[in-house]
Amino acid sequence: MILRQSLGEDRFPIDVERLALEWTPVIDRDAPVTRVSERPLDGCDGALVDGRRRGKGWGIAYSDAIRHPGRRRFTVAHELGHFLVHRHLAPDGGFRCWPEDMATWDHERSPQEAEANRFAARLLMPLDDFRRQVPARARVSLAELGRLAEERYGVSITACVLQWLSLTERRAVLVMSRDGYVLWGKSSTPALRSGAFFRTRGRSPMEVPTASPAATGASEIPPDGVSHPAGVWFSGEPVVEEVIVSDRYDLGLSLLHLEDRVRNFEQREEEALDTFDLMEQRSNR
Template structure:
């Protein structure tokens, strides 16, 4: 899966948000679905195992989203993810090769399934377009508090806001999602990557022996959405030679079953006016493809 394809998926989400008239947060995926004559229904909360599904048939397109995870932000992200399967070029055709119904588990935990990863990036771009995300972050504190502010403004899940913040933050920041003693995935801002020659965190890598690993050893911390803040060093997480001090902000994600860790430092925050706008230029110049059924 190339970075270019993921970027194009995210930019397609941004383009769709603009196309449907959303010039401020929050972007409403339910309204976009309605405007496209896509029927959206909630799944019974006693049925777990998936976050949502999309159905392509002769009568039209339908989306079903899960309700066993109580977060409204996660449900909105799920609907946005399924819209990715509708709007992204090639997704309907790929899905219809096997069946008219496609089940998803949105939230960047789908392993190496290319269309699922692309749909997640579409959803993050749809719900949090680059310009609007930067505007929300510029007026907010560095780290977890800023991510929580973005999640509130965008009405999306904390994890998706954390990932989008790492992509758009004008200061060095990394976010890590973990479960037990293993890493599920991690994202770093471009300025964070430049701090040193860093090791990239991959799915299944063991968590370093930091506050996050200790936090995960107590299930109650995750289920009760407990949060703590500690300190760590860049090299403890990513290797390298520099002993840069970082804040290690940790929060349990409740019924989602994972933990979010935010690594940042007020001392590393730079001037937001220096942040490059290459993606915005790419959005403006990009010609979108047609969606299914058009």
């Protein structure tokens, strides 16, 4: 694969800024990405700036309010995804991406943002390498995914958990909450197909169960998670909940592990494309 051959096995975390500047001329030599910089963006996380009318090609900007290096890296990768896949469809001036866009993995809700997020995840956490780190059948903890995010891939724990959910054969659900209400939930394929999911779009706000540490903001959470009986998160079955509560962002991140009792499902294996192969296949659409 091209990235593995050019950068080697010891290429993590990916230097996405360098990649954007060195590889986009291969994709579009007349108007590549010529600058990646930090800027005040008035609430936006990132932007793909169209400077072609000024003879400057494209620029990628990330907000100076973002302090976590992994979140900055993911934002740059997200905007690089817009360049490679969506630049021919860009609105006047380019793309401006808000925090909720970085959490959008629902293709029906926002196809372009979901595609940019999936591209960023595959670029920073390639399928083949991620599968070597976490086998599809492994029950992995939130702490283990946090270490993988920090020490290998240099991304946020949210991005790493979402990547795991897209690949695992286990039943699990990630829930993001704030002030005692569910913002969104994301299920693994086996969980989704067994009916374990949350509908948040177009619905009244859903309260986090009072038994959840995410509802109370508990500071002391057992390392193995909290076991809940049926009826707490899902009416028909128990779950084990692992939680990270962020004082800085006032967010709760709950990973719900469900019993591995649903075995007869068909899961389509995604083709393990190298990220640069994906760039070449989709950039000229």
